[in-house]
Amino acid sequence: MGEPAENTEQRSLDFIRTTVEQDLASNKFAGRVHTRFPPEPNAYLHIGHAKAICTNFGVAADYDGLCNLRFDDTNPSREEIEYVEAMKRDIQWLGFDWDDRLYHASDYFGYLYACAEELIKKGKAYVDDLSPAEIRAYRGTLTEPGRNSPYRDRSVEENLDLFRRMRAGEFPEESRVLRAKIDMASPNIVMRDPVLYRILYETHHRTGDEWCIYPLYDFTHCLSDSIEGITHSLCSLEFENNRALYDWILQELGTYRSYQYEFARLNLTYTLTSKRRLLALMDKGVVSGWDDPRLPTLVGMRRRGYTPEAIRAFMDAIGLSKANSVVDVALLEHFIRQDLNARAPRRMGVLDPLKLVIDNYPEDKVEELEAINNPEDETMGTRRVPFSRVLYIEQDDFREDPPRRFYRLSPGQEVRLRYAYLITCTDVIKDEHGQVIEVHATYDPATRGGDAPDGRRVRGTLHWVSAAHALPVTVRLYDRLFKVPDPAAYDDMTEALNPESLEVRTNCYAEPSLEGMEPGYTFQFERQGYFCVDSDSAPDQLVLNRTIALRDSWARIERQQQNR
RNA sequence: UGAGGGAUCGUCCAAUGGUAGGACAGCUGACUCUGGAUCAGCCGAUCGGGGUUCGAAUCCCUGUCCCUCAGCCA
Numbered sequence A: 001m002g003e004p005a006e007n008t009e010q011r012s013l014d015f016i017r018t019t020v021e022q023d024l025a026s027n028k029f030a031g032r033v034h035t036r037f038p039p040e041p042n043a044y045l046h047i048g049h050a051k052a053i054c055t056n057f058g059v060a061a062d063y064d065g066l067c068n069l070r071f072d073d074t075n076p077s078r079e080e081i082e083y084v085e086a087m088k089r090d091i092q093w094l095g096f097d098w099d100d101r102l103y104h105a106s107d108y109f110g111y112l113y114a115c116a117e118e119l120i121k122k123g124k125a126y127v128d129d130l131s132p133a134e135i136r137a138y139r140g141t142l143t144e145p146g147r148n149s150p151y152r153d154r155s156v157e158e159n160l161d162l163f164r165r166m167r168a169g170e171f172p173e174e175s176r177v178l179r180a181k182i183d184m185a186s187p188n189i190v191m192r193d194p195v196l197y198r199i200l201y202e203t204h205h206r207t208g209d210e211w212c213i214y215p216l217y218d219f220t221h222c223l224s225d226s227i228e229g230i231t232h233s234l235c236s237l238e239f240e241n242n243r244a245l246y247d248w249i250l251q252e253l254g255t256y257r258s259y260q261y262e263f264a265r266l267n268l269t270y271t272l273t274s275k276r277r278l279l280a281l282m283d284k285g286v287v288s289g290w291d292d293p294r295l296p297t298l299v300g301m302r303r304r305g306y307t308p309e310a311i312r313a314f315m316d317a318i319g320l321s322k323a324n325s326v327v328d329v330a331l332l333e334h335f336i337r338q339d340l341n342a343r344a345p346r347r348m349g350v351l352d353p354l355k356l357v358i359d360n361y362p363e364d365k366v367e368e369l370e371a372i373n374n375p376e377d378e379t380m381g382t383r384r385v386p387f388s389r390v391l392y393i394e395q396d397d398f399r400e401d402p403p404r405r406f407y408r409l410s411p412g413q414e415v416r417l418r419y420a421y422l423i424t425c426t427d428v429i430k431d432e433h434g435q436v437i438e439v440h441a442t443y444d445p446a447t448r449g450g451d452a453p454d455g456r457r458v459r460g461t462l463h464w465v466s467a468a469h470a471l472p473v474t475v476r477l478y479d480r481l482f483k484v485p486d487p488a489a490y491d492d493m494t495e496a497l498n499p500e501s502l503e504v505r506t507n508c509y510a511e512p513s514l515e516g517m518e519p520g521y522t523f524q525f526e527r528q529g530y531f532c533v534d535s536d537s538a539p540d541q542l543v544l545n546r547t548i549a550l551r552d553s554w555a556r557i558e559r560q561q562q563n564r
Numbered sequence B: 001u002g003a004g005g006g007a008u009c010g011u012c013c014a015a016u017g018g019u020a021g022g023a024c025a026g027c028u029g030a031c032u033c034u035g036g037a038u039c040a041g042c043c044g045a046u047c048g049g050g051g052u053u054c055g056a057a058u059c060c061c062u063g064u065c066c067c068u069c070a071g072c073c074a
Helices: A015-025 A047-062 A081-094 A105-121 A132-139 A156-167 A217-227 A243-253 A275-283 A298-304 A308-318 A329-343 A445-450 A553-563
Strands: A034-037 A066-071 A102-104 A125-128 A177-180 A195-199 A213-215 A232-236 A259-263 A353-358 A367-372 A382-387 A390-394 A414-417 A422-430 A436-443 A464-466 A471-478 A502-510 A522-525 A529-533 A542-549
Touching (some): A015 A232, A015 A259, A034 A232, A047 A066, A047 A081, A047 A232, A047 A308, A066 A105, A105 A125, A105 A156, A105 A177, A105 A213, A125 A156, A177 A243, A308 A329, A329 A522, A329 A542, A353 A502, A382 A464, A414 A445
Parallel strands (some): A066 A102, A232 A259
Antiparallel strands (some): A125 A177, A353 A390, A414 A422, A471 A502
16 A cells, blocks of 8 residues: 655654564564454444554555454444444445454454353452442542452352353343452552453344353453454554553463554544544534534545545554644645545536626627646546636626735736636626626637737636536535534534534536536536535436635635735 | 653654654745646744763653543443
8 A cells, every 4th residue: 555665765664663563573473464453333433443444454554464354342232233334334445455354352252251261260350249339449549559359259169150150141230240350459450350241131233142241342352352363453542551451361361462552543623533422413413414524434524525545645644653642634634635636627617606798709609618627637638618608707706896916807807717718807787785796798709718829918717607508506515513623622512613614505507517427426626626426416406515625825815915 | 649651843743872854734935727736945843950972852860741541331
């Protein structure tokens, strides 16, 4: 994946890859690199998961290794099959492949149970009858040690008997758990006799009612890694404290030794990724669902028009480290613009139409003018765009009283209609409120195609659509969902919402070449931004989503002028 | 007043004892049939204090700040 770095200038390695290279050099894992992406199927994948996906699959790919997809489905009360399927689609869309290595932690329930019995037999685990509240009380605090449970010193035989009866369904939920026997005085709270198994009378989406006891994350994860021969188990920072337990379990059981490394998860400005918050946005009707194009979910971003290439390039750019960080969403926006600039065909469309009549252009004449599909890539060729006497231009491209540095159309001013003619504004028609509703102009027939034979310079170039040939379309102008860089800081998210995150425009016109385009088709509306066809489109009515606006330096100039 | 981590331009990431560099953002300018793209330039950082050293972001001491952990969640 990705280009090999320049031969001369070697790219620096992140701390994970540095470790991997050292391990390869020392032959620690017999030359293998094997990672895994282990999501819990309890929500849709978002941009934060994408970092984990790119990291795990990326590290494996960089060193001719393998990366498994493993669903961490140890909690039947929160997981659903719908999420499993959605996650698979999203990972594939991102461009990664687990081949035949699709696993589930639940595949290992039998093995995990055997491991638990072995721990009991070694005197390293015991059944505890304490209630959840008592366990909490006995655990101690961050500064005070915990106390041993009165059930801590049961015999191996009694523990085995009790654990088997837990499995057999003889006890109610919360009445007993299996705990590791480590050290209730450990300064690391994770090591204070962590719970390994709990009783849950819950139907599992894969194992049905086969089990009524389920292993917890700490017990499951390390052993799953071990079973799969994972060499480098990459996870996020909050598991640093758990590494001690990860190592303890593999050590005590003497199984294949996998190693855990933690890296900082991705945070983005103006963005929320917590499942709870995302769900709340849906509940409140702020967004339409998991695939709302304003959401940072992979389905949402896909619908918005983000490409996997852009997301992967972004992940390469932000790097990997152990420092908590918040990446500027502008960097993500940069990468989608960069990708689409190179690949998206150019089209013309008017989002806020103003009628323009070329008075000296023949009434019923129609010309097909040649337009370049992508100036960045001449192999994309050209197309023909119909031109006639009555056109639509953008309301913003006309000012009766132009401010300084306004190069667009205004009375007496000459501009270029892209790929068409140079025109000069001659007249303005207003309604009873003084609103400009129509502009008149004359064209210079010698400038067909947009070039002036006399070499006269024209600063402004406008996009346009022939009224008689225009394709009416609906356009959804998306912007950032939040107006503040750190929406998570708000108890009430709605205060942080950007009221302009979605503007639907129903009276837009596009050039006719867009007719019949399928959902997912991505293009640039010249001078405006990148758009894609939404799945809500009907055969006779395209719905277009704005992925991202073009950089708008005129808007910046205007802002500066206002601030003076 | 426990344990585990982390502090480098506004942001993210490099530099592992030898000129603190890149990307994004911002600002100038050039160019342009997209006020896009491109190109050139500018702005801009080693958490504080000591020490070792010819030389410290890097090593040592010390202080400060930030994050994580007290689920039978992951």
